[in-house]
Amino acid sequence: MANPAPGRKGNVVRPSVFRAKHRDEAPKPILVLEEVYKYFRRDVPTLRNVNLTVERGEFVFVTGPSGSGKSTLLQLVYRQHTVDSGRILFSGRDISRLTDTSIPFLRRNLGIVFQDFKVVPHWTVYENVAVSLEILGTTPRLARSRVAEALERVGLAGRGNERTETLSGGEQQRVAIARAIVTEPALLLADEPTGNLDPQLAIDILTLFEEIHEAGTTVLFATHDHSLLATSPHRLVVIDEGRLIEASQGLRAWSARMQGLGGASHAS
Protein backbone atom coordinates (compact mmCIF):
# COMPACT_ATOMS: atom_id res chain seq x y z
CA MET A 1 0.00 0.00 0.00
CA ALA A 2 1.29 3.44 -0.89
CA ASN A 3 2.28 5.76 1.91
CA PRO A 4 -0.21 8.56 2.52
CA ALA A 5 0.81 12.04 1.46
CA PRO A 6 2.69 13.97 4.15
CA GLY A 7 0.38 16.04 6.26
CA ARG A 8 -2.67 14.00 5.36
CA LYS A 9 -4.39 11.49 7.64
CA GLY A 10 -7.79 10.37 6.47
CA ASN A 11 -9.80 13.46 5.60
CA VAL A 12 -7.66 15.76 7.71
CA VAL A 13 -5.08 17.96 6.05
CA ARG A 14 -2.36 19.25 8.35
CA PRO A 15 -0.63 22.06 6.46
CA SER A 16 1.58 22.68 9.47
CA VAL A 17 3.47 19.51 8.67
CA PHE A 18 3.74 20.18 4.94
CA ARG A 19 7.41 20.49 4.04
CA ALA A 20 9.15 21.71 0.92
CA LYS A 21 9.96 18.86 -1.48
CA HIS A 22 13.55 19.99 -1.86
CA ARG A 23 15.78 21.41 0.80
CA ASP A 24 16.47 24.55 -1.25
CA GLU A 25 12.80 25.18 -1.98
CA ALA A 26 11.35 27.88 0.27
CA PRO A 27 8.15 26.86 2.06
CA LYS A 28 5.03 28.53 0.76
CA PRO A 29 3.55 31.32 2.86
CA ILE A 30 0.79 29.96 5.03
CA LEU A 31 -1.66 32.68 4.06
CA VAL A 32 -1.84 34.96 1.05
CA LEU A 33 -4.58 37.47 0.31
CA GLU A 34 -4.48 38.84 -3.22
CA GLU A 35 -6.55 41.88 -4.23
CA VAL A 36 -9.36 40.85 -1.95
CA TYR A 37 -12.62 42.77 -2.03
CA LYS A 38 -15.62 42.13 0.19
CA TYR A 39 -18.91 43.99 -0.01
CA PHE A 40 -21.75 43.85 2.49
CA ARG A 41 -23.31 46.99 1.01
CA ARG A 42 -23.28 47.74 -2.67
CA ASP A 43 -20.81 50.57 -3.52
CA VAL A 44 -19.18 50.48 -0.07
CA PRO A 45 -16.60 47.71 0.16
CA THR A 46 -15.82 46.49 3.67
CA LEU A 47 -12.44 45.33 2.38
CA ARG A 48 -10.89 46.86 -0.72
CA ASN A 49 -7.89 45.60 -2.61
CA VAL A 50 -6.39 43.85 0.41
CA ASN A 51 -3.02 42.21 -0.20
CA LEU A 52 -1.34 40.38 2.64
CA THR A 53 1.18 37.58 2.97
CA VAL A 54 1.70 35.75 6.25
CA GLU A 55 4.74 33.49 6.43
CA ARG A 56 4.82 30.32 8.48
CA GLY A 57 5.72 30.94 12.10
CA GLU A 58 4.87 34.66 11.97
CA PHE A 59 2.92 36.57 14.60
CA VAL A 60 0.91 39.29 12.89
CA PHE A 61 -1.23 41.89 14.57
CA VAL A 62 -4.19 43.15 12.55
CA THR A 63 -5.47 46.40 13.93
CA GLY A 64 -7.70 49.27 13.04
CA PRO A 65 -10.73 51.06 14.41
CA SER A 66 -14.01 49.27 15.10
CA GLY A 67 -15.81 48.52 11.86
CA SER A 68 -12.66 48.82 9.79
CA GLY A 69 -12.86 45.23 8.54
CA LYS A 70 -10.51 43.29 10.88
CA SER A 71 -13.09 40.68 11.79
CA THR A 72 -14.26 40.44 8.19
CA LEU A 73 -10.72 39.68 7.09
CA LEU A 74 -10.51 36.82 9.60
CA GLN A 75 -14.00 35.60 8.70
CA LEU A 76 -12.91 35.35 5.07
CA VAL A 77 -10.01 33.16 6.15
CA TYR A 78 -12.20 30.72 8.07
CA ARG A 79 -14.84 31.00 5.34
CA GLN A 80 -17.72 32.41 7.31
CA HIS A 81 -17.96 34.72 4.30
CA THR A 82 -16.72 34.44 0.74
CA VAL A 83 -14.62 37.02 -1.06
CA ASP A 84 -16.40 39.01 -3.78
CA SER A 85 -13.21 39.37 -5.75
CA GLY A 86 -9.57 38.38 -5.39
CA ARG A 87 -8.37 35.20 -3.78
CA ILE A 88 -7.12 33.82 -0.50
CA LEU A 89 -4.51 31.08 -0.51
CA PHE A 90 -4.13 28.94 2.58
CA SER A 91 -1.06 26.73 2.29
CA GLY A 92 -1.17 27.38 -1.44
CA ARG A 93 -4.84 26.44 -1.86
CA ASP A 94 -7.44 28.94 -2.94
CA ILE A 95 -9.98 28.72 -0.14
CA SER A 96 -12.35 31.18 -1.75
CA ARG A 97 -13.22 28.42 -4.22
CA LEU A 98 -13.97 25.77 -1.60
CA THR A 99 -17.37 24.13 -1.77
CA ASP A 100 -19.59 24.23 1.32
CA THR A 101 -18.81 20.59 2.05
CA SER A 102 -15.06 21.31 2.10
CA ILE A 103 -15.24 24.21 4.56
CA PRO A 104 -15.21 21.94 7.66
CA PHE A 105 -11.92 20.44 6.46
CA LEU A 106 -10.41 23.94 6.12
CA ARG A 107 -11.55 24.84 9.65
CA ARG A 108 -9.97 21.69 11.07
CA ASN A 109 -6.63 23.21 10.13
CA LEU A 110 -7.36 26.49 11.86
CA GLY A 111 -7.63 27.43 15.50
CA ILE A 112 -10.08 30.27 16.07
CA VAL A 113 -10.45 32.36 19.21
CA PHE A 114 -13.25 34.93 19.55
CA GLN A 115 -13.94 37.99 21.63
CA ASP A 116 -17.02 36.35 23.18
CA PHE A 117 -15.08 33.11 23.84
CA LYS A 118 -17.72 30.91 22.17
CA VAL A 119 -17.49 28.21 24.79
CA VAL A 120 -20.53 26.08 25.71
CA PRO A 121 -21.29 27.24 29.25
CA HIS A 122 -22.97 24.08 30.55
CA TRP A 123 -20.22 21.80 29.28
CA THR A 124 -17.21 20.99 31.39
CA VAL A 125 -13.83 22.49 30.56
CA TYR A 126 -12.75 19.09 29.25
CA GLU A 127 -15.80 18.77 26.96
CA ASN A 128 -15.21 22.25 25.55
CA VAL A 129 -11.61 21.49 24.67
CA ALA A 130 -12.12 17.90 23.56
CA VAL A 131 -14.81 18.84 21.05
CA SER A 132 -12.19 19.78 18.44
CA LEU A 133 -10.58 16.36 18.77
CA GLU A 134 -13.95 14.60 18.76
CA ILE A 135 -14.65 16.17 15.37
CA LEU A 136 -11.34 14.83 14.08
CA GLY A 137 -12.26 11.36 15.31
CA THR A 138 -9.44 11.18 17.84
CA THR A 139 -9.69 8.20 20.18
CA PRO A 140 -10.88 9.09 23.71
CA ARG A 141 -7.58 7.93 25.18
CA LEU A 142 -5.47 10.16 22.96
CA ALA A 143 -7.97 13.00 23.40
CA ARG A 144 -7.59 12.82 27.17
CA SER A 145 -3.82 13.22 27.02
CA ARG A 146 -3.96 16.01 24.43
CA VAL A 147 -6.63 17.93 26.31
CA ALA A 148 -4.61 17.63 29.51
CA GLU A 149 -1.56 18.96 27.65
CA ALA A 150 -3.53 21.87 26.16
CA LEU A 151 -5.05 22.78 29.52
CA GLU A 152 -1.60 22.77 31.06
CA ARG A 153 -0.35 25.13 28.34
CA VAL A 154 -3.12 27.62 29.08
CA GLY A 155 -2.72 27.37 32.85
CA LEU A 156 -5.84 25.34 33.59
CA ALA A 157 -4.21 22.02 34.45
CA GLY A 158 -6.44 19.76 36.55
CA ARG A 159 -9.59 21.82 36.02
CA GLY A 160 -11.13 19.71 33.26
CA ASN A 161 -14.11 18.61 35.34
CA GLU A 162 -15.29 22.13 36.21
CA ARG A 163 -18.34 23.51 34.43
CA THR A 164 -17.18 26.27 32.12
CA GLU A 165 -19.89 28.71 33.24
CA THR A 166 -18.38 28.77 36.72
CA LEU A 167 -15.04 30.13 35.39
CA SER A 168 -14.08 33.80 35.14
CA GLY A 169 -13.96 35.57 31.76
CA GLY A 170 -10.19 35.22 31.52
CA GLU A 171 -10.39 31.53 32.34
CA GLN A 172 -13.15 30.97 29.78
CA GLN A 173 -10.96 32.60 27.16
CA ARG A 174 -8.15 30.25 28.16
CA VAL A 175 -10.54 27.34 27.61
CA ALA A 176 -11.29 28.73 24.14
CA ILE A 177 -7.55 29.03 23.44
CA ALA A 178 -6.97 25.47 24.63
CA ARG A 179 -9.73 24.30 22.26
CA ALA A 180 -8.08 26.23 19.42
CA ILE A 181 -4.60 24.81 19.97
CA VAL A 182 -5.43 21.24 21.00
CA THR A 183 -5.49 20.10 17.36
CA GLU A 184 -2.13 21.80 16.68
CA PRO A 185 -3.52 23.97 13.90
CA ALA A 186 -1.40 25.47 11.16
CA LEU A 187 -2.80 28.92 11.77
CA LEU A 188 -4.31 30.45 14.88
CA LEU A 189 -6.83 33.22 14.24
CA ALA A 190 -7.69 35.48 17.16
CA ASP A 191 -10.57 37.89 16.64
CA GLU A 192 -10.38 40.52 19.40
CA PRO A 193 -9.68 37.81 22.00
CA THR A 194 -9.01 40.38 24.73
CA GLY A 195 -11.98 42.61 23.93
CA ASN A 196 -14.04 41.38 26.89
CA LEU A 197 -11.19 41.27 29.39
CA ASP A 198 -9.66 43.83 31.71
CA PRO A 199 -6.20 45.23 30.78
CA GLN A 200 -4.15 42.91 32.99
CA LEU A 201 -6.00 39.81 31.80
CA ALA A 202 -5.62 41.05 28.23
CA ILE A 203 -1.84 41.14 28.64
CA ASP A 204 -1.90 37.65 30.20
CA ILE A 205 -3.85 36.32 27.23
CA LEU A 206 -1.51 38.03 24.75
CA THR A 207 1.44 36.49 26.58
CA LEU A 208 -0.24 33.11 26.22
CA PHE A 209 -0.59 33.65 22.45
CA GLU A 210 3.08 34.61 22.29
CA GLU A 211 4.04 31.39 24.08
CA ILE A 212 1.96 29.42 21.61
CA HIS A 213 3.65 31.32 18.77
CA GLU A 214 7.08 30.56 20.20
CA ALA A 215 6.19 26.87 20.01
CA GLY A 216 5.87 27.29 16.23
CA THR A 217 2.26 28.22 15.54
CA THR A 218 1.47 31.04 13.10
CA VAL A 219 -0.79 33.62 14.75
CA LEU A 220 -3.03 36.26 13.18
CA PHE A 221 -4.21 38.43 16.06
CA ALA A 222 -6.88 41.08 15.43
CA THR A 223 -7.25 43.76 18.06
CA HIS A 224 -8.04 47.45 18.32
CA ASP A 225 -6.38 47.68 21.72
CA HIS A 226 -3.23 49.74 21.12
CA SER A 227 -1.91 49.16 24.60
CA LEU A 228 -1.41 45.53 23.60
CA LEU A 229 0.31 46.46 20.35
CA ALA A 230 2.69 48.72 22.22
CA THR A 231 3.88 45.88 24.43
CA SER A 232 4.79 43.49 21.63
CA PRO A 233 7.21 43.98 18.76
CA HIS A 234 5.36 41.89 16.19
CA ARG A 235 4.56 42.69 12.61
CA LEU A 236 1.61 45.06 12.40
CA VAL A 237 -0.93 45.49 9.63
CA VAL A 238 -3.56 48.16 9.88
CA ILE A 239 -6.95 48.13 8.26
CA ASP A 240 -8.66 51.45 7.86
CA GLU A 241 -11.91 51.84 5.96
CA GLY A 242 -11.30 48.49 4.34
CA ARG A 243 -7.77 49.29 3.12
CA LEU A 244 -4.81 47.43 4.47
CA ILE A 245 -1.72 49.41 5.40
CA GLU A 246 1.47 47.57 6.22
CA ALA A 247 3.04 49.13 9.30
CA SER A 248 6.07 46.96 9.61
CA GLN A 249 7.97 49.65 11.48
CA GLY A 250 5.66 49.21 14.45
CA LEU A 251 2.87 51.00 16.17
CA ARG A 252 4.73 54.23 16.86
CA ALA A 253 5.59 54.83 13.20
CA TRP A 254 2.04 54.05 12.16
CA SER A 255 0.57 56.35 14.84
CA ALA A 256 2.81 59.16 13.67
CA ARG A 257 1.73 58.57 10.11
CA MET A 258 -1.95 58.54 11.05
CA GLN A 259 -1.52 61.75 13.04
CA GLY A 260 0.11 63.29 10.00
CA LEU A 261 -2.96 62.28 7.98
CA GLY A 262 -5.31 63.65 10.63
CA GLY A 263 -6.21 60.22 11.87
CA ALA A 264 -4.94 60.66 15.41
CA SER A 265 -8.12 59.34 16.88
CA HIS A 266 -7.42 55.91 15.41
CA ALA A 267 -4.10 55.63 17.16
CA SER A 268 -5.07 57.09 20.48
Next chain:
Amino acid sequence: MEIWSALARAKRGFRDDLRLHVVAIASLVVAFLCLGTALLSVENLSRIADRWSQTQHMTVYLRDQAKEADVAQLRLVLEGLGEIAKVEHISAARARELFAEQTNMNATDLAQLPGDAFPASLELDLADAVPAARIDKIAERVQRFAGVEEVETYRSFFGQLRSLLEAGRSGAMLLSLLVVVCVLAVIGNTIRLAVANRRREIEVLKLCGATDSFVRGPFVLEGVIQAVTASTLAMLILFVAYVALHGHVESTLTALTGVRTAFLNPLTVLATIAAAAFVGALGSALSLRRYLQV
Protein backbone atom coordinates in the same frame (compact mmCIF):
# COMPACT_ATOMS: atom_id res chain seq x y z
CA MET B 1 -16.68 6.26 15.70
CA GLU B 2 -19.08 8.98 14.58
CA ILE B 3 -22.13 7.00 15.73
CA TRP B 4 -20.66 6.62 19.24
CA SER B 5 -19.86 10.29 19.31
CA ALA B 6 -23.41 11.11 18.17
CA LEU B 7 -24.83 8.79 20.83
CA ALA B 8 -22.72 10.40 23.53
CA ARG B 9 -23.83 13.86 22.41
CA ALA B 10 -27.49 12.75 22.17
CA LYS B 11 -27.21 11.44 25.73
CA ARG B 12 -25.80 14.81 26.79
CA GLY B 13 -28.70 16.50 24.95
CA PHE B 14 -31.27 14.43 26.87
CA ARG B 15 -29.46 15.23 30.11
CA ASP B 16 -29.43 18.96 29.41
CA ASP B 17 -33.06 19.21 28.17
CA LEU B 18 -34.64 16.36 30.12
CA ARG B 19 -37.93 18.11 30.89
CA LEU B 20 -38.42 19.16 27.29
CA HIS B 21 -37.90 15.61 26.05
CA VAL B 22 -40.22 14.10 28.68
CA VAL B 23 -43.03 16.48 27.67
CA ALA B 24 -42.46 15.68 24.00
CA ILE B 25 -42.54 11.93 24.64
CA ALA B 26 -45.77 12.27 26.66
CA SER B 27 -47.43 14.17 23.79
CA LEU B 28 -46.26 11.58 21.30
CA VAL B 29 -47.57 8.72 23.45
CA VAL B 30 -51.08 10.23 23.21
CA ALA B 31 -50.75 10.54 19.44
CA PHE B 32 -49.54 6.96 19.04
CA LEU B 33 -52.30 5.68 21.37
CA CYS B 34 -54.87 7.19 19.01
CA LEU B 35 -53.18 5.56 16.06
CA GLY B 36 -52.85 2.21 17.85
CA THR B 37 -56.55 2.22 18.82
CA ALA B 38 -57.55 2.92 15.23
CA LEU B 39 -55.27 0.15 13.95
CA LEU B 40 -56.68 -2.28 16.53
CA SER B 41 -60.24 -1.53 15.41
CA VAL B 42 -59.36 -1.95 11.75
CA GLU B 43 -57.50 -5.19 12.45
CA ASN B 44 -60.53 -6.74 14.18
CA LEU B 45 -62.99 -5.44 11.62
CA SER B 46 -60.78 -6.99 8.96
CA ARG B 47 -60.85 -10.31 10.78
CA ILE B 48 -64.64 -10.25 10.84
CA ALA B 49 -64.81 -9.30 7.19
CA ASP B 50 -62.31 -12.01 6.25
CA ARG B 51 -64.27 -14.61 8.14
CA TRP B 52 -67.52 -13.77 6.42
CA SER B 53 -66.06 -13.24 2.99
CA GLN B 54 -64.28 -16.60 3.17
CA THR B 55 -67.29 -18.64 4.29
CA GLN B 56 -69.57 -17.93 1.27
CA HIS B 57 -72.23 -19.27 3.48
CA MET B 58 -76.00 -19.78 3.53
CA THR B 59 -78.15 -21.10 6.37
CA VAL B 60 -81.53 -22.75 5.90
CA TYR B 61 -83.38 -22.63 9.25
CA LEU B 62 -85.85 -25.50 9.64
CA ARG B 63 -89.22 -25.43 11.34
CA ASP B 64 -89.46 -27.21 14.67
CA GLN B 65 -92.11 -29.49 13.18
CA ALA B 66 -90.18 -30.20 9.96
CA LYS B 67 -90.54 -33.84 8.86
CA GLU B 68 -87.41 -35.91 8.36
CA ALA B 69 -88.52 -36.88 4.85
CA ASP B 70 -88.96 -33.20 3.86
CA VAL B 71 -85.51 -32.38 5.17
CA ALA B 72 -83.97 -35.37 3.34
CA GLN B 73 -85.66 -34.32 0.10
CA LEU B 74 -84.48 -30.73 0.48
CA ARG B 75 -80.96 -31.95 1.18
CA LEU B 76 -81.03 -34.11 -1.92
CA VAL B 77 -82.09 -31.16 -4.06
CA LEU B 78 -79.44 -28.88 -2.62
CA GLU B 79 -76.66 -31.44 -3.08
CA GLY B 80 -77.66 -31.68 -6.70
CA LEU B 81 -77.04 -27.99 -7.33
CA GLY B 82 -73.62 -27.08 -8.76
CA GLU B 83 -73.49 -23.85 -6.73
CA ILE B 84 -73.63 -25.74 -3.43
CA ALA B 85 -70.30 -27.21 -2.34
CA LYS B 86 -71.35 -28.78 0.92
CA VAL B 87 -74.54 -29.38 2.91
CA GLU B 88 -74.45 -30.08 6.65
CA HIS B 89 -77.41 -30.74 8.90
CA ILE B 90 -77.13 -29.14 12.34
CA SER B 91 -79.70 -30.26 14.85
CA ALA B 92 -81.03 -27.88 17.51
CA ALA B 93 -78.98 -29.65 20.19
CA ARG B 94 -75.79 -29.41 18.08
CA ALA B 95 -76.45 -25.72 17.40
CA ARG B 96 -76.62 -25.11 21.15
CA GLU B 97 -73.33 -27.03 21.64
CA LEU B 98 -71.58 -25.06 18.89
CA PHE B 99 -72.73 -21.77 20.39
CA ALA B 100 -71.38 -22.84 23.79
CA GLU B 101 -68.01 -23.76 22.22
CA GLN B 102 -67.66 -20.53 20.29
CA THR B 103 -68.61 -18.22 23.13
CA ASN B 104 -67.11 -20.14 26.09
CA MET B 105 -70.50 -19.73 27.79
CA ASN B 106 -70.90 -21.85 30.90
CA ALA B 107 -73.64 -24.50 31.17
CA THR B 108 -75.75 -22.54 33.65
CA ASP B 109 -75.96 -19.45 31.45
CA LEU B 110 -76.60 -21.64 28.42
CA ALA B 111 -79.48 -23.43 30.14
CA GLN B 112 -81.17 -20.07 30.76
CA LEU B 113 -81.46 -19.36 27.02
CA PRO B 114 -84.89 -20.24 25.55
CA GLY B 115 -85.30 -23.62 23.87
CA ASP B 116 -86.26 -22.14 20.48
CA ALA B 117 -83.14 -19.92 20.38
CA PHE B 118 -81.27 -22.59 18.42
CA PRO B 119 -83.35 -23.94 15.55
CA ALA B 120 -82.13 -26.90 13.50
CA SER B 121 -80.60 -25.85 10.21
CA LEU B 122 -78.91 -26.87 7.00
CA GLU B 123 -75.56 -25.09 6.69
CA LEU B 124 -74.62 -24.63 3.06
CA ASP B 125 -71.11 -23.86 1.80
CA LEU B 126 -71.32 -22.19 -1.59
CA ALA B 127 -68.95 -22.86 -4.44
CA ASP B 128 -66.53 -20.07 -5.42
CA ALA B 129 -67.72 -17.08 -7.42
CA VAL B 130 -71.46 -17.70 -7.25
CA PRO B 131 -73.18 -14.51 -8.48
CA ALA B 132 -75.31 -12.65 -5.92
CA ALA B 133 -78.39 -12.92 -8.17
CA ARG B 134 -78.05 -16.70 -8.33
CA ILE B 135 -77.74 -16.92 -4.53
CA ASP B 136 -80.97 -14.91 -4.21
CA LYS B 137 -82.70 -17.23 -6.71
CA ILE B 138 -81.61 -20.35 -4.80
CA ALA B 139 -82.73 -18.78 -1.51
CA GLU B 140 -86.11 -17.95 -3.03
CA ARG B 141 -86.58 -21.52 -4.30
CA VAL B 142 -85.46 -23.11 -1.00
CA GLN B 143 -87.85 -20.87 0.92
CA ARG B 144 -90.78 -22.60 -0.83
CA PHE B 145 -89.87 -26.06 0.50
CA ALA B 146 -92.00 -27.56 3.29
CA GLY B 147 -90.24 -27.49 6.62
CA VAL B 148 -88.20 -24.35 5.84
CA GLU B 149 -88.64 -21.49 8.30
CA GLU B 150 -86.17 -18.95 6.92
CA VAL B 151 -83.18 -18.71 4.58
CA GLU B 152 -80.23 -16.49 5.60
CA THR B 153 -77.76 -15.51 2.87
CA TYR B 154 -75.78 -13.04 5.09
CA ARG B 155 -75.44 -10.74 2.10
CA SER B 156 -77.04 -7.73 3.74
CA PHE B 157 -75.07 -8.27 6.93
CA PHE B 158 -71.81 -8.62 5.05
CA GLY B 159 -72.61 -5.54 2.97
CA GLN B 160 -73.10 -3.49 6.14
CA LEU B 161 -69.93 -4.93 7.63
CA ARG B 162 -68.00 -4.05 4.49
CA SER B 163 -69.26 -0.47 4.64
CA LEU B 164 -68.32 -0.29 8.32
CA LEU B 165 -64.91 -1.72 7.54
CA GLU B 166 -64.30 0.75 4.72
CA ALA B 167 -65.33 3.63 6.98
CA GLY B 168 -63.03 2.28 9.69
CA ARG B 169 -60.15 1.96 7.27
CA SER B 170 -60.65 5.49 5.96
CA GLY B 171 -60.82 6.79 9.53
CA ALA B 172 -57.63 4.95 10.43
CA MET B 173 -55.88 6.33 7.35
CA LEU B 174 -56.94 9.85 8.26
CA LEU B 175 -55.85 9.30 11.83
CA SER B 176 -52.51 7.94 10.64
CA LEU B 177 -51.94 11.07 8.58
CA LEU B 178 -52.90 13.24 11.54
CA VAL B 179 -50.53 11.28 13.77
CA VAL B 180 -47.69 11.66 11.24
CA VAL B 181 -48.31 15.43 11.12
CA CYS B 182 -48.58 15.51 14.91
CA VAL B 183 -45.34 13.53 15.34
CA LEU B 184 -43.53 15.75 12.83
CA ALA B 185 -44.80 18.86 14.59
CA VAL B 186 -44.04 17.68 18.12
CA ILE B 187 -40.60 16.32 17.27
CA GLY B 188 -39.85 19.29 15.00
CA ASN B 189 -40.78 21.77 17.74
CA THR B 190 -38.91 19.84 20.41
CA ILE B 191 -35.79 19.73 18.28
CA ARG B 192 -36.22 23.42 17.40
CA LEU B 193 -36.39 24.25 21.11
CA ALA B 194 -33.42 22.00 21.80
CA VAL B 195 -31.55 23.65 18.94
CA ALA B 196 -32.41 27.11 20.31
CA ASN B 197 -31.03 26.03 23.69
CA ARG B 198 -27.97 24.57 22.02
CA ARG B 199 -27.32 27.13 19.31
CA ARG B 200 -23.96 27.97 20.85
CA GLU B 201 -23.02 24.29 20.78
CA ILE B 202 -23.87 24.04 17.07
CA GLU B 203 -21.91 27.22 16.32
CA VAL B 204 -18.88 25.92 18.21
CA LEU B 205 -19.04 22.57 16.41
CA LYS B 206 -19.27 24.23 13.00
CA LEU B 207 -16.40 26.62 13.75
CA CYS B 208 -14.25 23.73 14.92
CA GLY B 209 -14.76 21.99 11.56
CA ALA B 210 -17.73 19.71 12.16
CA THR B 211 -19.58 18.58 9.05
CA ASP B 212 -23.35 19.02 8.84
CA SER B 213 -23.88 15.29 9.37
CA PHE B 214 -21.71 15.39 12.50
CA VAL B 215 -23.81 18.24 13.92
CA ARG B 216 -27.10 16.69 12.80
CA GLY B 217 -26.32 13.20 14.16
CA PRO B 218 -27.28 13.61 17.82
CA PHE B 219 -30.39 15.65 17.04
CA VAL B 220 -31.63 13.00 14.60
CA LEU B 221 -30.91 10.34 17.20
CA GLU B 222 -32.85 12.33 19.80
CA GLY B 223 -35.83 12.49 17.41
CA VAL B 224 -35.62 8.75 16.75
CA ILE B 225 -35.30 7.92 20.45
CA GLN B 226 -38.29 10.14 21.30
CA ALA B 227 -40.48 8.58 18.62
CA VAL B 228 -39.45 4.99 19.34
CA THR B 229 -39.88 5.45 23.10
CA ALA B 230 -43.28 7.07 22.65
CA SER B 231 -44.58 4.51 20.14
CA THR B 232 -43.33 1.57 22.23
CA LEU B 233 -44.92 3.02 25.36
CA ALA B 234 -48.18 3.60 23.48
CA MET B 235 -48.21 0.00 22.22
CA LEU B 236 -47.54 -1.30 25.74
CA ILE B 237 -50.34 0.84 27.20
CA LEU B 238 -52.69 -0.32 24.44
CA PHE B 239 -51.78 -3.97 25.08
CA VAL B 240 -52.36 -3.64 28.83
CA ALA B 241 -55.71 -1.94 28.18
CA TYR B 242 -56.63 -4.64 25.66
CA VAL B 243 -55.82 -7.45 28.09
CA ALA B 244 -57.75 -5.70 30.86
CA LEU B 245 -60.89 -5.18 28.72
CA HIS B 246 -60.65 -8.40 26.73
CA GLY B 247 -62.17 -10.63 29.43
CA HIS B 248 -65.20 -8.38 29.84
CA VAL B 249 -66.22 -7.95 26.22
CA GLU B 250 -64.80 -10.97 24.44
CA SER B 251 -67.80 -13.33 24.89
CA THR B 252 -70.31 -10.69 23.81
CA LEU B 253 -68.29 -9.66 20.77
CA THR B 254 -67.71 -13.26 19.76
CA ALA B 255 -71.40 -14.03 20.11
CA LEU B 256 -72.25 -11.04 17.95
CA THR B 257 -69.63 -11.49 15.26
CA GLY B 258 -68.61 -15.13 15.46
CA VAL B 259 -64.96 -14.03 15.53
CA ARG B 260 -62.61 -13.82 18.48
CA THR B 261 -60.94 -10.43 18.98
CA ALA B 262 -57.16 -10.22 18.68
CA PHE B 263 -54.47 -7.69 19.52
CA LEU B 264 -52.42 -6.08 16.77
CA ASN B 265 -50.29 -8.34 14.65
CA PRO B 266 -46.64 -8.20 15.90
CA LEU B 267 -45.60 -7.09 12.41
CA THR B 268 -48.03 -4.17 12.61
CA VAL B 269 -46.56 -3.21 15.99
CA LEU B 270 -43.01 -3.39 14.63
CA ALA B 271 -43.97 -1.46 11.50
CA THR B 272 -45.59 1.26 13.62
CA ILE B 273 -42.43 1.61 15.73
CA ALA B 274 -40.19 1.59 12.63
CA ALA B 275 -42.38 4.22 10.94
CA ALA B 276 -42.25 6.29 14.13
CA ALA B 277 -38.43 6.11 14.08
CA PHE B 278 -38.38 7.26 10.46
CA VAL B 279 -40.79 10.13 11.08
CA GLY B 280 -38.79 11.11 14.18
CA ALA B 281 -35.55 11.24 12.20
CA LEU B 282 -37.23 13.16 9.40
CA GLY B 283 -38.77 15.69 11.81
CA SER B 284 -35.39 16.34 13.43
CA ALA B 285 -33.48 16.61 10.18
CA LEU B 286 -36.02 19.01 8.66
CA SER B 287 -36.18 21.29 11.68
CA LEU B 288 -32.37 21.44 11.95
CA ARG B 289 -31.71 22.39 8.35
CA ARG B 290 -31.74 26.14 8.68
CA TYR B 291 -29.62 26.19 11.84
CA LEU B 292 -26.62 24.63 10.14
CA GLN B 293 -25.53 27.76 8.28
CA VAL B 294 -22.55 28.97 10.35
